[in-house]
Amino acid sequence: MNEKRADNLLLAHAEALLGHPEAMLEAGVTDEEQHELTPLFTLAEQLRRCMPPVQPSAAFVHSLGKELAHSAKHQVAMAKRMRRGVLIGAATVGSLVSIASVVGAAVYLISRLRARSHAQVQ
Amino acid sequence: MSEESDSVLIARAKEDPEAFSLLYERYIKNIYSYIYYRTGNHHDAEDLVSRTFYRALKHFSRYEDRGAPFSAYLYRIAHNMVANWHRDRSRRQVVPLNEMMLSSLKREQPASVAEEKDEQDTLLEAVRRLPPERQQLLVHKFVDQMSNAEIARTMGRTEGAIKSLYHRTLVALRQDLLGKANGLDAA
Numbered sequence: 001m002n003e004k005r006a007d008n009l010l011l012a013h014a015e016a017l018l019g020h021p022e023a024m025l026e027a028g029v030t031d032e033e034q035h036e037l038t039p040l041f042t043l044a045e046q047l048r049r050c051m052p053p054v055q056p057s058a059a060f061v062h063s064l065g066k067e068l069a070h071s072a073k074h075q076v077a078m079a080k081r082m083r084r085g086v087l088i089g090a091a092t093v094g095s096l097v098s099i100a101s102v103v104g105a106a107v108y109l110i111s112r113l114r115a116r117s118h119a120q121v122q
Numbered sequence: 123m124s125e126e127s128d129s130v131l132i133a134r135a136k137e138d139p140e141a142f143s144l145l146y147e148r149y150i151k152n153i154y155s156y157i158y159y160r161t162g163n164h165h166d167a168e169d170l171v172s173r174t175f176y177r178a179l180k181h182f183s184r185y186e187d188r189g190a191p192f193s194a195y196l197y198r199i200a201h202n203m204v205a206n207w208h209r210d211r212s213r214r215q216v217v218p219l220n221e222m223m224l225s226s227l228k229r230e231q232p233a234s235v236a237e238e239k240d241e242q243d244t245l246l247e248a249v250r251r252l253p254p255e256r257q258q259l260l261v262h263k264f265v266d267q268m269s270n271a272e273i274a275r276t277m278g279r280t281e282g283a284i285k286s287l288y289h290r291t292l293v294a295l296r297q298d299l300l301g302k303a304n305g306l307d308a309a
Contacts, residue, residue: 007285010292011270018267040292043299047249050242051264056154060168068146068175072139079183 001033009033013041017048128192135182142182146175149193153200155265160204160250160257170207174200193276201254248298256291263288 001009008027015023034041126134126144134141153174158167177199178185185195249257255277262273274281 003286003289007282007289010289011285014263014288018264039296040289043292043296046241046245047260047295048264050245051159051249051260053265053267054155054158055151056168056171061150064150064172064175065143065146068179069139069143071176071179072135072142075179075182076137076139 001036005033006037009037010040010044013037014044014048017044129187129189132185132187132192142179145192149196150175152193152266153196156197156258156261157200157204159246159261159265160254161207162246162250166207170200170203174203177203190278191276194278197258197276201258205254244302245295245299248295248302251298252291252294256287256294259284259287259291 009029012023012027012029029037128145128148131141131145131148135145150171154167154171157170157174158164161167161170174196178196249260252260258277259273262268262276268276270281270284274284277284279287
């Protein structure tokens with residue numbers, strides 16, 4: 001039997017174990033294939049038996065959920081505060097730069113006017 | 123439970139803490155099963171599940187949705203948590219309380235029940251010796267009962283690769299069990 005065929009049959013067998021018997025019928029396993037794969041089929045059956053679904057306790061799920069919700073709220077609020085801080089900081093820096101450039105331009109103009117009038121006097 | 127897709131919830135969760143809670147509710151059972159079968163006891167499973175979700179939340183602002191299920195991100199964190207747990211445990215050599223209780227229970231059970239329990243324990247121990255991705259596959263297949271397509275999406279592989287991995291996992295597990303049995307016979 002080739003590898004691909006074995007892959008398909010093993011998975012069809014697993015599906016059948018999980019309540020879908022039609023998967024095995026559709027795969028159409030021959031007696032020879034059945035015989036060859038029996039040890040792996042048996043192993044899969046053992047796995048199915050010893051790996052039942054497990055559930056966390058409801059109290060654990062509830063308490064962890066509550067703690068996480070609280071932390072998530074705190075984290076989102078912190079991120080918002082941080083973004084607002086960055087925005088205010090950027091706006092402040094922007095305003096300062098604008099004021100500085102207006103003052104700079106005024107100083108430059110005044111100094112040029114003074115230089116010109118000084119030159120005219122001479 | 124919410125019907126919204128992971129992508130929608132992830133986008134919402136960046137601004138709305140409630141959306142993260144919905145992601146938590148969606149995946150808590152799967153992550154718990156995965157960690158429980160990798161550690162073998164409920165106490166450590168609860169501890170590691172808590173750490174997994176806290177870690178996910180802490181780094182959530184940097185999480186980028188690339189279309190993979192959110193569970194893939196959680197399994198990655200859970201895998202690292204379990205790996206650290208195994209490393210710490212191998213340094214300390216602890217016998218978990220569950221194991222101690224189980225062994226004392228075994229002594230009180232009828233022989234047939236105890237024998238069956240022994241077989242199950244041997245198999246689960248062999249499962250825990252498998253590489254992490256093979257353990258993950260078995261948990262998804264038998265415990266979570268996911269479809270092959272879901273397993274493929276969660277593990278970031280193709281369905282064909284999952285089929286082949288399942289086959290190789292069974293073969294490796296059988297070889298491990300036969301090796302152990304032969305070792306016992308020789309002893």
